[in-house]
Amino acid sequence: MAQSEQGELIDGVHYHKHDVVIVGAGGAGMRAAIEAGPQVSTAVISKLYPTRSHTGAAQGGMAAALANVEEDNWEWHTYDTVKGGDYLVDQDAAEILAKEAIDAVIDLENMGLPFNRTPEGRIDQRRFGGHTREHGKAPVRRACYAADRTGHMILQTLYQNCVKHGINFFNEFYVLDLLMTEVKGETRPAGVVAYELATGELHVFQGKSIIFATGGFGKIFKTTSNAHTLTGDGVGIMWRKGLPLEDMEFFQFHPTGLAGLGILLSEAARGEGAILRNSDGERFMERYAPTIKDLAPRDIVARSMATEIREGRGAGPYKDYLYLDITHLEPAVIDAKLPDITEFARTYLGVEPYTEPVPVLPTAHYAMGGIPTTNDAEVLRSNTETVPGLYAAGECACVSVHGSNRLGTNSLLDINVFGKRAGNNAAAYAKKADWVALPKDPTAGVRKLLDHVRSGDGSERIAVIRRELQEAMDRNAQVFRTDDSLREVGDLIKTLRARYRNVQVQDKGKRFNTDLLEAVELGFLLDLAEVVVYSARNRKESRGAHMREDYPKRDDENLMVHTMAYLTGDAESAVADDHIKLDWKPVVITNYPPTERKY
Amino acid sequence: MASDVLEKGGPRAHDVVPTFTVTMIVRRFDPEVDNEPRWVDYDLQMHGTDRVLDALHKIKWEIDGSLAFRRSCAHGVCGSDAMRINGRNRLACKTLLKDLDISKPIYIEALKGLPLEKDLIVDMEPFFDSFREVQPFLMSSSKPKDGKERLQSSEERARFDDTTKCILCAACTSSCPVFWTDGQYFGPAAIVNAHRFIFDSRDEGSQVRMDILNDREGVWRCRTTFNCTDACPRGIQVTQAIAEVKQAIMRGKP
Ligand SMILES: Cc1cc2nc3c(=O)[nH]c(=O)nc-3n(C[C@H](O)[C@H](O)[C@H](O)COP(=O)(O)OP(=O)(O)OC[C@H]3O[C@@H](n4cnc5c(N)ncnc54)[C@H](O)[C@@H]3O)c2cc1C
Numbered sequence: 001m002a003q004s005e006q007g008e009l010i011d012g013v014h015y016h017k018h019d020v021v022i023v024g025a026g027g028a029g030m031r032a033a034i035e036a037g038p039q040v041s042t043a044v045i046s047k048l049y050p051t052r053s054h055t056g057a058a059q060g061g062m063a064a065a066l067a068n069v070e071e072d073n074w075e076w077h078t079y080d081t082v083k084g085g086d087y088l089v090d091q092d093a094a095e096i097l098a099k100e101a102i103d104a105v106i107d108l109e110n111m112g113l114p115f116n117r118t119p120e121g122r123i124d125q126r127r128f129g130g131h132t133r134e135h136g137k138a139p140v141r142r143a144c145y146a147a148d149r150t151g152h153m154i155l156q157t158l159y160q161n162c163v164k165h166g167i168n169f170f171n172e173f174y175v176l177d178l179l180m181t182e183v184k185g186e187t188r189p190a191g192v193v194a195y196e197l198a199t200g201e202l203h204v205f206q207g208k209s210i211i212f213a214t215g216g217f218g219k220i221f222k223t224t225s226n227a228h229t230l231t232g233d234g235v236g237i238m239w240r241k242g243l244p245l246e247d248m249e250f251f252q253f254h255p256t257g258l259a260g261l262g263i264l265l266s267e268a269a270r271g272e273g274a275i276l277r278n279s280d281g282e283r284f285m286e287r288y289a290p291t292i293k294d295l296a297p298r299d300i301v302a303r304s305m306a307t308e309i310r311e312g313r314g315a316g317p318y319k320d321y322l323y324l325d326i327t328h329l330e331p332a333v334i335d336a337k338l339p340d341i342t343e344f345a346r347t348y349l350g351v352e353p354y355t356e357p358v359p360v361l362p363t364a365h366y367a368m369g370g371i372p373t374t375n376d377a378e379v380l381r382s383n384t385e386t387v388p389g390l391y392a393a394g395e396c397a398c399v400s401v402h403g404s405n406r407l408g409t410n411s412l413l414d415i416n417v418f419g420k421r422a423g424n425n426a427a428a429y430a431k432k433a434d435w436v437a438l439p440k441d442p443t444a445g446v447r448k449l450l451d452h453v454r455s456g457d458g459s460e461r462i463a464v465i466r467r468e469l470q471e472a473m474d475r476n477a478q479v480f481r482t483d484d485s486l487r488e489v490g491d492l493i494k495t496l497r498a499r500y501r502n503v504q505v506q507d508k509g510k511r512f513n514t515d516l517l518e519a520v521e522l523g524f525l526l527d528l529a530e531v532v533v534y535s536a537r538n539r540k541e542s543r544g545a546h547m548r549e550d551y552p553k554r555d556d557e558n559l560m561v562h563t564m565a566y567l568t569g570d571a572e573s574a575v576a577d578d579h580i581k582l583d584w585k586p587v588v589i590t591n592y593p594p595t596e597r598k599y
Numbered sequence: 600m601a602s603d604v605l606e607k608g609g610p611r612a613h614d615v616v617p618t619f620t621v622t623m624i625v626r627r628f629d630p631e632v633d634n635e636p637r638w639v640d641y642d643l644q645m646h647g648t649d650r651v652l653d654a655l656h657k658i659k660w661e662i663d664g665s666l667a668f669r670r671s672c673a674h675g676v677c678g679s680d681a682m683r684i685n686g687r688n689r690l691a692c693k694t695l696l697k698d699l700d701i702s703k704p705i706y707i708e709a710l711k712g713l714p715l716e717k718d719l720i721v722d723m724e725p726f727f728d729s730f731r732e733v734q735p736f737l738m739s740s741s742k743p744k745d746g747k748e749r750l751q752s753s754e755e756r757a758r759f760d761d762t763t764k765c766i767l768c769a770a771c772t773s774s775c776p777v778f779w780t781d782g783q784y785f786g787p788a789a790i791v792n793a794h795r796f797i798f799d800s801r802d803e804g805s806q807v808r809m810d811i812l813n814d815r816e817g818v819w820r821c822r823t824t825f826n827c828t829d830a831c832p833r834g835i836q837v838t839q840a841i842a843e844v845k846q847a848i849m850r851g852k853p
């Protein structure tokens with residue numbers, strides 16, 4: 001495949017031209033490619049081999065009201081999504097998500113995805129947190145799944161279908177810049193610039209439509225379920241281009257990471273009947289969410305766990321973790337439905353889940369915020385205007401279907417529904433649009449970026465700055481936040497940014513210089529952590545995953561609005577106030593006025 | 600703050616296995632400098648549940664940033680970091696140091712049989728080429744008329760479950776002595792992925808794949824050494840899958 005396609009070489013830079021250029025080969029990027037590829041010339045650029053993308057780590061399931069095993073409908077799903085997101089969800093978008101979910105799952109099955117089956121041979125479904133029947137009456141079986149490897153199967157199936165369609169991939173190419181050119185007084189995307197890992201050479205990809213599908217940025221935290229490579233490059237690139245980021249303060253902490261490691265144990269475990277217990281063996285979720293207990297949404301469960309630990313009911317020698325108990329499930333059921341996560345407990349903690357409860361703690365998991373888009377996956381440059389030809393989908397985007405707290409199984413859904421929309425809309429746009437001219441010296445920005453990380457005095461280690469950032473984020477911007485804690489981490493980020501200028505890149509070579517790229521990725525992490533903290537300090541209420549102890553109540557009167565953050569000044573200036581401006585964007589409400597959230 | 604607690608929260612394995620020192624001997628190769636690979640020793644202080652990947656990160660982050668290896672998920676699901684650990688193909692992120700004999704040095708080198716690029720990185724293209732050649736996608740001429748899913752019984756689904764687990768890490772193919780001597784051989788991973796479709800009740804393209812694998816460089820080159828099964832981090836019965844494909848070619852799809 002296209003690895004060998006080197007483009008046209010001019011002055012040491014490779015030039016490529018494709019109607020649609022997709023950045024990222026996870027679920028969202030490949031779902032888009034499957035739509036765009038057969039219609040117009042399409043290239044997918046990915047810093048990882050497609051099958052290494054973190055979509056493959058997703059475990060539990062993908063929501064769709066198929067009603068294969070019990071009564072269900074997309075309206076209940078819409079309601080649950082809105083309520084789960086603590087009413088910060090754009091309700092028109094949630095409706096699209098829930099309605100198109102059904103086709104999204106059927107598409108995947110038709111492409112070959114090996115779902116688990118019901119006795120009738122239909123796609124089997126199971127329970128997941130926050131998914132209910134009749135507006136909260138009881139948990140409903142809505143998650144379509146393939147054991148606890150749903151993401152793996154989605155990623156493999158999409159890659160297989162990309163192979164079938166002969167999609168052009170550029171693997172281990174790091175996109176580091178988005179090219180924008182002024183056309184009739186308006187900036188338009190013209191292409192992207194990528195750094196080829198194998199050679200250190202630069203490639204310019206000119207495209208009529210450009211889709212960003214670069215995934216999340218969980219690596220701003222230390223304890224996380226996210227891969228080492230989830231450093232938010234795409235979101236950071238948009239930010240540096242002056243495009244806004246939405247709702248960055250909302251980051252989800254998943255209740256059940258393996259204690260001390262952060263490796264995820266899917267909510268599917270609780271969907272299949274697992275129970276969270278404290279040091280007394282008590283099923284403490286009964287006290288916090290009497291109706292749906294362990295299957296309450298993640299923000300509520302994570303906070304309840306943190307409260308249990310705080311109040312001295314944590315387990316273990318230091319009373320600092322809780323237990324996930326599946327010992328009452330039949331080993332045969334565990335093997336059929338939860339094989340991988342039980343193996344993780346055995347491999348990494350040496351715990352046998354058949355007979356012992358597994359030590360767990362909340363782990364940074366999912367970015368609800370990101371690049372703001374319309375329901376057609378078009379990137380917004382303000383509350384209302386789009387950037388023609390520029391699209392985003394998947395975890396890097398904020399539609400917003402997840403509001404302030406995503407429901408489990410709604411992200412694998414999101415990447416399929418909005419990945420498909422992005423692919424189709426990008427292809428349609430490319431068919432009618434003209435090429436936007438490349439700016440003069442298109443690689444200048446990337447050369448400057450690379451020189452920047454290579455030119456300091458080398459007194460600072462990448463890993464040290466990154467670890468200080470991650471530890472401070474865990475300490476101050478995790479499940480509980482206060483103005484003080486956020487100010488503390490904000491101040492630290494300021495000094496880390498200054499120290500980052502002298503970061504040391506020891507590898508001076510051109511081939512597979514992962515040292516250089518780790519330095520670049522750290523730059524994105526610092527930028528995004530700053531926006532997360534700045535937005536979080538500004539939101540003086542508690543909503544969904546954003547819990548402010550100094551403002552414990554939700555404030556619908558003043559704050560039922562999305563945050564929009566803009567880079568306005570010199571990103572290099574130390575003080576965030578000098579270069580970040582915040583604004584609000586209204587939430588779309590159709591059928592569900594905000595009410596108190598009880599489970 | 601509860602978050603302080605959350606942060607230092609350690610599983611008990613940390614308490615049980617204390618800090619220890621281990622020597623890692625890594626086969627380094629920088630194509631821009633070296634004519635030949637060279638072995639380099641590192642003495643490292645490691646902790647209870649640390650994996651080989653943690654040790655490599657320690658080298659890269661604290662000693663020599665130029666050490667090159669691939670990794671992403673860090674928990675055995677993305678297939679990035681297959682390498683030779685004490686002579687056996689393993690995922691670095693799924694191999695705990697305490698499970699190796701840490702009284703002796705641990706030898707780390709790149710996968711064998713694929714072109715060495717730098718340090719622990721090999722060229723994966725030949726591997727993915729073989730994968731793509733077996734037409735690893737569902738072939739079916741029709742879609743269900745009702746716009747719903749195709750039906751498949753749990754038994755039919757179970758028939759190919761094992762081979763759906765493949766993460767394309769190349770541990771199997773690059774542990775195969777046949778592949779070492781004949782790089783043209785499709786190799787176990789490609790056959791595993793063909794198996795995944797040949798035994799899927801919904802697929803209509805088995806014959807195409809079986810014809811491809813009936814080739815000189817196909818299944819018949821397998822000499823059932825079982826290296827591949829031993830190497831597979833997903834516990835796939837690779838040798839058995841190859842045997843089943845051989846049978847299907849001889850007797851037709853079951
Ligand atoms: C452990 C775990 C379990 C989960 N389980 C579930 C679940 O059961 N159900 C559910 O709905 N959701 C789940 N999620 C969430 C869901 O899996 C993710 O949100 C989703 O898969 C993200 O997909 P994506 O396509 O947006 O990004 P990814 O799959 O992360 O892909 C990102 C892509 O972007 C590329 N990329 C990044 N930066 C660059 C760059 N600079 N240049 C070029 N390419 C770049 C990468 O190479 C990669 O191909 C889970 C998440 C985790 C971490």
Ligand code: SF4
Pocket residue numbers: 764765766767768769770771772787788791830831832833834835837
């Ligand atoms: S069969 Fe196993 S060893 Fe071979 S590529 Fe797949 S996961 Fe890796």
Ligand code: FES
Pocket residue numbers: 669670671672673674675676677678679680681690691692693
């Ligand atoms: S890093 Fe993903 S398998 Fe090891």
